[in-house]
Amino acid sequence: MLNGKKILLGVSGGIAVYKAVEVVSRLRKAGAEVRVVMTENATKFVTPMLFKEISNNPVAVSLWADNPEFYAEHIKLAEWADILVVAPATANVCAKLANGFADDILTSVALAIPETKPILICPAMNCDMYANVATQENLNKLLGRENYFVVEPEDGLLACGTSGKGRLPEPMDIVEHIDATLGECYGDLVGRYILVTAAGTRENIDPVRFIGNRSSGKMGYAIARAALSRGALVTLVTGPSCEITPCEANVINVESTQEMYDACLAVYPVVDVVIKAAAVADYRPHKTVSQKIKKEKDDKFNLLLDKNPDILYELGQRKKKQILVGFAAETTKVVEYAKAKIVKKNLDLIVANDVTQAGAGFNVDTNIVKLIDAKGKVTELTEMSKLDVAHKILDKVLSLELGSYGKKQR
Ligand SMILES: Cc1cc2nc3c(=O)[nH]c(=O)nc-3n(C[C@H](O)[C@H](O)[C@H](O)COP(=O)(O)O)c2cc1C
Numbered sequence: 001m002l003n004g005k006k007i008l009l010g011v012s013g014g015i016a017v018y019k020a021v022e023v024v025s026r027l028r029k030a031g032a033e034v035r036v037v038m039t040e041n042a043t044k045f046v047t048p049m050l051f052k053e054i055s056n057n058p059v060a061v062s063l064w065a066d067n068p069e070f071y072a073e074h075i076k077l078a079e080w081a082d083i084l085v086v087a088p089a090t091a092n093v094c095a096k097l098a099n100g101f102a103d104d105i106l107t108s109v110a111l112a113i114p115e116t117k118p119i120l121i122c123p124a125m126n127c128d129m130y131a132n133v134a135t136q137e138n139l140n141k142l143l144g145r146e147n148y149f150v151v152e153p154e155d156g157l158l159a160c161g162t163s164g165k166g167r168l169p170e171p172m173d174i175v176e177h178i179d180a181t182l183g184e185c186y187g188d189l190v191g192r193y194i195l196v197t198a199a200g201t202r203e204n205i206d207p208v209r210f211i212g213n214r215s216s217g218k219m220g221y222a223i224a225r226a227a228l229s230r231g232a233l234v235t236l237v238t239g240p241s242c243e244i245t246p247c248e249a250n251v252i253n254v255e256s257t258q259e260m261y262d263a264c265l266a267v268y269p270v271v272d273v274v275i276k277a278a279a280v281a282d283y284r285p286h287k288t289v290s291q292k293i294k295k296e297k298d299d300k301f302n303l304l305l306d307k308n309p310d311i312l313y314e315l316g317q318r319k320k321k322q323i324l325v326g327f328a329a330e331t332t333k334v335v336e337y338a339k340a341k342i343v344k345k346n347l348d349l350i351v352a353n354d355v356t357q358a359g360a361g362f363n364v365d366t367n368i369v370k371l372i373d374a375k376g377k378v379t380e381l382t383e384m385s386k387l388d389v390a391h392k393i394l395d396k397v398l399s400l401e402l403g404s405y406g407k408k409q410r
Contacts, residue, residue: 005031005032005083006083007035008037008078009027009035010038010109012086012089014042015045016124020088020171023175024036024054027175036052036057037109038106039104039105040061043061060074062104074102074109078112078114079112083118083178084110084119085178086121087122087124088123088124089121091125091138094139119149120149120151122168122177123139123151124167127164131165151169176225176246179228180229183230183232186231190230190232192227193270195268196234196237197220198217198224198243198277199238199279201259201281202255203283203284204255205303211285214279215363216363217241217242218243218365219367220278221243224236224249225387235251238251239255256308257309261314265315268318268322269320271322272321272401273323273325275397276325276326279362280308281308286306313346315345323349324349325348326347327350328353331354332354334353334370342374348374349371351369351371352370359383366385367384368382371393379392379396
């Protein structure tokens with residue numbers, strides 16, 4: 001969603017202003033066009049020159065500039081932007097916005113933004129300033145407005161030396177919040193609830209050993225991110241993974257297949273789409289022992305396994321209105337096995353890949369997949385990033401949904 005978007009960043013005079021510089025850089029790398037407006041007080045921390053160079057656009061600092069880029073710059077900038085993001089938003093700016101003040105360029109632009117466009121506020125301040133009733137009242141007032149979104153500050157060590165709630169989230173997270181806010185306002189998955197599963201499960205043998213697999217979670221996390229950026233509500237049920245958690249998702253961390261089964265079945269009745277990218281263990285040890293198993297003299301060691309519940313099969317059996325998407329990671333006869341799985345598990349779509357192929361499968365950032373629908377239609381995708389694959393899967397899901405709506409109308 002960020003590619004080609006026009007993002008107006010409002011920067012006010014807080015110590016976290018340095019993070020705003022990286023936000024601009026990341027937005028541009030994601031393909032967005034960025035313009036910056038600063039309060040006079042923000043320029044005491046960082047010069048407009050830095051934002052000018054990083055954004056590759058002039059920076060507006062005053063309503064009364066001698067040579068403004070546009071006449072009535074605050075109005076033109078508000079017209080130009082797809083979204084206004086205020087990061088960091090000082091307590092002072094939050095108070096002004098809540099009460100409709102417009103005595104500088106930033107607050108004047110904010111007042112000129114029509115209600116059809118989102119305004120994302122990222123407050124950052126000392127924890128007592130944040131907890132102050134006045135600040136909380138102001139933020140609640142902003143939250144009550146249709147087009148205002150507020151990112152909660154983080155708890156942690158603050159620049160003033162104290163510790164508490166008031167830290168500006170990391171630039172990467174702010175960019176994700178911007179992406180999700182744009183998705184919520186302009187995305188094609190607004191109003192859809194998607195359950196995504198990711199990563200491999202672990203089946204404990206003893207306190208130090210488990211049966212696992214090579215799934216990193218990269219594909220599932222990319223699907224969650226893509227769905228969020230298109231405006232979906234996302235629950236991500238994930239096994240252990242080193243991937244960074246998408247900050248706008250409702251994340252449920254699990255370890256075993258049984259835990260993933262329980263988590264998925266609990267939300268299943270209310271979701272519209274399920275995309276099961278997790279690699280679950282088909283079997284688990286019959287017994288998990290509480291002490292570490294010691295090496296014996298025998299050359300052989302028998303581990304008795306029990307079958308795990310089949311999550312995808314169970315979801316297929318209980319399917320009502322949901323679109324159910326499975327994955328088939330195979331090493332041979334990819335299409336044949338994938339088609340059989342569609343029937344056996346009552347799927348609407350399967351994402352099949354040969355995990356032995358270079359550039360596909362586990363623990364790499366790219367994938368080469370085939371999308372196969374319930375009618376047997378195969379769409380072959382070339383090697384692309386897992387995020388691009390995720391978008392292709394979501395495009396296909398939307399086309400399936402639209403197909404069924406079409407049928408209902410007839
Ligand atoms: C060193 C320093 C750090 C500050 N950091 C913050 C901050 O993180 N958050 C905040 O709300 N105010 C902070 N302030 C206070 C604001 O700069 C002050 O309220 C100012 O009026 C805000 O101006 P503006 O909202 O027009 O940018 C800080 C002040 C100083 C001197």
